[in-house]
Amino acid sequence: MILAIDQGTSGTTCLVFDGDAELIGRAYRELEQHFPRPGWVEHDAAEIWDVTHAVAGEALDDAGLGPGELAAVGITNQRETVVVWDPATGEPLHHALVWQDRRTAGSGLIACARFQT
Secondary structure: OEEEEEEOOOEEEEEEEOOOOOEEEEEEEEOOOEOOOOOOOEEOHHHHHHHHHHHHHHHHHHHOOOOOOOOEEEEEOOOOOEOOEOOOOOOEOOOEEOOOOHHHOOOOOHHHOOOOO
């Protein structure tokens, strides 16, 4: 059994496939997008984790799977979205900058973005 997690810009989809690649479970939830200023697009990083965790559980339940029945997990995510975590607490220091956010345009480095409120 394989759990596929697609964590995208507008939501998270989880699919469960059996050994014959047949879809046997699925779940989806939307993510709230935040637009604090024109051209700025943010996500709550804790919400991304919470939604992904919940949807994975719902897909596994939908498939009727119990503990220890997964062989693999595949993940695709937003790739260019960035978040900074506190190394001591593991908590996000700010909302994630979503790939559409214009604060990083022309900088050449995503790390150059300023975290302003």
